[in-house]
Amino acid sequence: MKTQGKYGVTATAAAQVLCEDVRNFSTRRRNILYLMHRYLVENGYYTSAESLKTEGRLSNEYELCDNIDLDGMYLEYASFFNMKFGKYPKILKKVGPKVKVEMVGKVQEKKETKETKETKEPPKRPPVSEASLANWHLGVGAATAALSNEPLQIVKMETSAEVSGQENACEIEHGHLGSDDGLFSSLDWQSLAQLVKSSILQENIKIRWSDVCGNQRAIELIKEAVLTPIEFPQLFVHGLKPWRSLLLHGPPGSGKTFLAKALYSETQGRVTFFNITASIMVSKWRGESEKILRVLFHMAAKRAPSVIFLDEIESLTSKRDRATDHESSKRFKNELLQLLDGMEHTLNGVFVLASTNLPWDIDEAFLRRFEKKLLVQLPNPAERSCLISRLLGSSVSLNPRLLDKLVEISDQFTGDEIRLACKEISMHRVRCATKVDRSMASPKESQASIEANVEEAFRQVRPLGQKLLAKHEQWQHENGS
Structure with a gap:
């Protein structure tokens, strides 16, 4: 089938050229070297990048295209592998134990005698991996034993992990080192974490508490919940904890979101501010919305002190006894209820600030989770x-x-x-x-x-x-x- 393009034959010829470049081995080798060089430079390995450029004979005639990235190609390959085989590719594996081959008999004695007579050090060889060296010794030893009819003794040597007592070390998979934080070990969870990370406010907003006319009660509660624990941590001892959640309600335009902006501006640089909307939380994939919720609260706890601002929260926390509610909506609400006040009491330093124009549409279970519910009054x-x-x-x-x-x-x-x-x-x-x-x-x-x-x-x-x-x-x- 011919390539359909704006320029007809030109598009077909360009497609054929690209196909030949992909199939050509020397072209693939050159492209891979340029990808490796870019990756080394971007990660700070400047000496290695210069050595690769010299040994690979890379010239300044070519440069990588803007949409080509080695890390992006890695992630795309992992996603394709998962879609095709139902699992992610395993890139690295643990190195097997060293194998030491010892010759028992005259051959070994002759070798020792020959080594004692040698006074000159052997020439240095380039470093070889332990697995390759073990396989090489095993092959040579077996061949020698077959010629000399001498018994072959194979001794298992301790690896570096066994010596250091880390026999159960986590494997390195998909370029991420295993750690005690197992939530983001999967590629799916990492993509959700990037989505949640995009909700962190980075804008330079210039609003002060003095710019807010009225609503002093709401300002005092927000300061008690966020600023007081930062400035006077010694006051919250012996089980006393600051306010964990506050629900602001009032007519549209009364200043609920303006209070949240003032809080972000006053705590910028000291508090991580998550601005959560329904477009971030709701996903079309089954079970993904609940995962996004868990990632959100997990990241907020890791980046504490932090504030989770849920604007127009009635869209996410409507009553659960409605006949029109879908199963996915009920699962999402149950997950949010469990995270707000469930078995996992790990939300130290996390303050949930929510606003709504329709508080009577919120489910009673969510209302109980909010420790303070305050009406934002009209200005006097x-x-x-x-x-x-x-x-x-x-x-x-x-x-x-x-x-x-x-x-x-x-x-x-x-x-x-x-x-x-x-x-x-x-x-x-x-x-x-x-x-x-x-x-x-x-x-x-x-x-x-x-x-x-x-x-x-x-x-x-x-x-x-x-x-x-x-x-x-x-x-x-x-x-x-």
Whole structure:
């Protein structure tokens, strides 16, 4: 079948050339040497890489393509082998015990006599592996014994592992040395660990606790759970442990995620912050979601102190008695319940922070796992005044009368809705500055016109918080802590 490409015959010819390169032995040898050279350089073996370049006669005429990597080819081969044979390839194996061949009789005596007469040291040979040397001695000894009719004595010698008392040393498989951490010994678990590692925040966010208007109770609880154990570890002795989990609930836009951002910014460099979403946790493969959960909590414990932030947690922890729940969803929830508060009490230094807009949709078993459940309140008049002054102080001159009017209009507004109203005012000034007829200078707005536009921008916002606030307050009264 001819290769179908954009350039017709050219694509067919290129495919034939590539096929010949793959089948050609000298080309394969050259490519392998370049792969080895790149691998040595990337891992810091510069002397070995220079020696390989000299002995292999590698020139600067060629270089590896961007999408070619020896480690990637290794992993692809292991995956192909597993898909074809149902198991991963075993690359290395333990070296067998040394075999020492001793000749009993005249041949050995003649050899000893000859060695005592020799005063000149034999020339040094290049190093040979122990297994190859043992096989060579065995073959030569057997041939000599057959010629001389002398008995052949084979003595088993101790290996280096037996001498050091490490007879049950872990095998090196797939390039990873065995250790006491057996969770990541499999290639599948390592790929899941890379997926979870991608959820660790590395962004440079500049938010301080002073930027949060209100919600002082939530800030105090978060500091008690994360910062206090770091700054005063001597206080948590004799069984006393900091808060392990906190559930923040409230109307949309009340500042739950903003609190998590402030926590990340204040603890950046001291705490590992995992930002977990449903796209990371849910997998289409059977049983993989539960494995991702276990890898997440295992990595969080290894990198403690750490924070696991679960935004919109109701999507992962809905009630389990629903008829529409799938079996995989139930397994995932059971695994999460077991990790949050099960037999494995190894989550020292791990703080679980979750947020939700619908706490009444969360299963009761998950609610019990959260030690603190707190309502993120809407800003009061003093907090709204501070927030409006901070957002509009640089663009609009706010007199006390206008500020009091805006505070009155923004009653039952969330913090995000106040931000949107202030953004509308700023965008109105942008519209005035970017009129179509720029040749004519725009007339300067009067103070009365500015105040009217500011009030109109605030009146355009339809607050959603007041619809859900009463329901959140009732739920906090019944289930909060």
